[in-house]
Amino acid sequence: MNIQIDTISYRSRFRKIPTIYKITFTFLLCVLIFLSHIPIQMTIFIGVFVFLSCYEKLPVVMLFKWLFVPSLFLFASMPAVIIHVSRLIEMDSDIWLSIIQVDNWQVYISVSGLELAKSIIYRSLSLFICVFALVLTTPFNEILHALHKLRTPQVLLDILVGMYRFIFIFLHYAGELHRVFHSRGGNATWKRTIHSVGLVIVQLFSKTFEKYKRMLLVMESRGFQDQLYYADEKSKTVSRKFVGGALFILVFLIGLEWWWRSN
Structure with missing residues (x-):
């Protein structure tokens, strides 16, 4: 399993962009993911995935393999979220599926747990692919240097x-x-x-x-x-196209979230 992340990051077309700008843009996307609803999170996920596959020319199969490992740990933790245990006298309409009953206790999958699990999955995958895109477009030593300059x-x-x-x-x-x-x-x-x-x-x-x-x-x-x-890090010129594109994407996503909330 030789994923060659460093090789890809050094050959990235976005390597010429100052690292601090890329970190700032990634941070703002992550904040937006935390504050937005699922449709906007999926829009960000699909957009970053298309960017990596089309612009960075990374094979789709390879991207799915990289997403598989964190997804495996993510889904493995979901039973603790969706499975509930309570007394029979305390049961309500939150039951989605009853698993087993023992004396006065019942183990079941709850509707609220499924909703919470869905929210966690969409948010986690969107956050992961944003951070992953940063790692694939920026050598790790440059990320460390930029974080050091930001007083981390x-x-x-x-x-x-x-x-x-x-x-x-x-x-x-x-x-x-x-x-x-x-x-x-x-x-x-x-x-x-x-x-x-x-x-x-x-x-x-x-x-x-x-x-x-x-x-x-x-x-x-x-x-x-x-x-x-x-x-x-070697000094890099600020790309106006990157700054303009990043601002456009952020404004578009904020507008999309505002429209979703208003409806």
Whole structure:
């Protein structure tokens, strides 16, 4: 699973745009996603997806693969939102589907839980693809430098560096174990598949944390003193087309949200 995010970001057509402008635009889009309704969130999601596939020339299949991993964790957390437990005497019209009854208790899927889950899913996917578009159009070291200039606390920058490196280590070993799993016939039968998946998950996390510890040891051996330093970014000219386009998009989305609320 070699996703080559750094390679794509260095070749991006938007790399010439000053990083602070891109971060500001992404931040404003995220604020708008938090404050807007689902149709506007989906408009932003589709717009960013089309931008990445058409303008940045990224394969649609590749984008879906990248969206699959966070979506998997997102949907895995939804049962805690939609499943409720209450007494039978407290039941009301909020029940969408009854799952099981035990004595005076009932486990059910609630209507309000489904609405909340739908809101969380749309908002989370829209936020993720906006941040993901920033990462795909801007090298990570330039993002760190811009955040440093914006007076972001040093501890947050260090956490970002650690998480970014951890994700690449995780995906690297996930790809290796995926190839081993299929090359040894791990999916021949259903029982063997479950057993193999369990072994792969255990090996994946153990190898990932082992590699991560090695990375920390290397940093300490090279004089790491609880603070990372970031190279200065080359000066870039401000694109009037980008500023004008960003303002137009924001005004359009705000107008669309205002129209939706008025109706």
